[in-house]
Amino acid sequence: MTEVSPAWALSDNRHVLLAVHTGRQDIVELARSSAARLARAGITVRLLEDEAGALGLDDAEVVPADAEAARGAEIVMVFGGDGTFLRAAELARYSNAALMGVNLGRVGFLAETEPEAVEETLLAIERCEYSVEKRLAIEVDVLDARGVVVGGTWALNEASVEKSERSRVLDLVVAIDGRPLTSFGCDGVLFSTPTGSTAYAFSAGGPVVWPDVEAMLVVPSNAHALFARPLVTSPDSVLTVAIPADGNRARVSADGRRVLEVPEGGRVDVRRAARPVRIARVHQATFGDRLVAKFGLPVRGFRDARGHDPGRELAPPRNVLTRDLVDLGTVEGGGGGSTDDDA
Structure with missing residues (x-):
């Protein structure tokens, strides 16, 4: 809008x-x-x-x-x-x-x-x-094995659920709106906004999404599975990653700036943020x-x-x-995207 x-x-x-x-x-x-x-x-x-x-x-x-x-x-x-x-x-x-x-x-x-x-x-x-x-921005809730919220953050680009130990594969279950969709071992899963589709999600093989599209993206990272394609979901969906209580340790990184640890056997819920x-x-x-x-x-x-x-x-x-000036007579209005680089 x-x-x-x-x-x-x-x-x-x-x-x-x-x-x-x-x-x-x-x-x-x-x-x-x-x-x-x-x-x-x-x-x-x-x-x-x-x-x-x-x-x-x-x-x-x-x-x-x-x-x-x-x-x-x-x-x-x-x-x-x-x-x-x-x-x-x-x-x-x-x-x-x-x-x-x-x-x-x-x-x-x-x-x-x-x-x-x-x-x-x-x-x-x-x-x-x-x-x-x-x-569109996203809000992230981290819950423990009992379903109690123990942390939260937000992101403009993406929230990534990543393995904490480099030497181990992270086993997880992906669910959409409370219904299990698939499970696999991987390095992690990215939950991206259209703005973030040209950032980390793009590098992981996700689609480029025009920023005025109302949607959220699910992009597996190095998944050991046949069905591990990027998904585009409703902006009103609740996206979930559940971590089995078997010693797997995971963390959430929001826009590469804010990090939360996921308790053993916990889960991460991602939804559209109330404020764009x-x-x-x-x-x-x-x-x-x-x-x-x-x-x-x-x-x-x-x-x-x-x-x-x-x-x-x-x-x-x-x-x-x-690095030139726009010719306002020949170019029409539009939007933008994002990439995680800095000066």
Whole structure:
């Protein structure tokens, strides 16, 4: 779902929270210059406590990196790769703030813009000329052998149930909506969102799913079974992995950032999160454009080198994802995906 007209357009008290990968000086400098421009436009810039020293912005509002960090903010502007973006998502999910990323990592599937187009992006923020996508997220419950919830977390990309001991195969049972589906030995099972379909799930052989599709993915990892294909389920399903009480030990990793241990004989339940993650979009690039640009997909066709016949494909439009500006007259609106890299 996409919101076209942000309510902040009517507000005179606007805040933007910065989330910055401060380990690189070029990223710090870009964040500083961006903050200065936002401040000149009358927007209050908010910094995280653990990043404020590196950024050195005297007029900025400094806040702890907790659930209140993005409260009242319009945008969480991310300077870094997808790892920084996922860290910022942990803050934004407690508020109505939308995430907007500047890709300074390797792939940057979640980012909205490249460094060369930052000025265009800042102008869009100043004018409230952006839309907001609502991305499905997942909630995870860890239960013990008695069925008592002993832990929980959430994920934007994926939650993976993994073996704790590298030398052992993890035996498990997969169930959908409380009904057992199959069992096998494996390295683990991934439960992915459409946003995360281009990340860990893609590397494990899962399908690429357009981000506006309402669904959840189940992707086995190195399963010792004939029926171990990726599954696409209803967004309203409850997905379960049960671990037999025979010495198998497992853990849950959410977005590669949060880890929970699964008790022996316990289980993991995954369902759609009550709150989606909001991502701001400025550039009119489709999800297909992002796939072509990020994965370097060949789009010319195998006959391209044979001549200039009428069936030859036209040159692709200029695109911000190829470190160029979007040609708004030739490209239609779309979505995005994600990959677990960082700056």
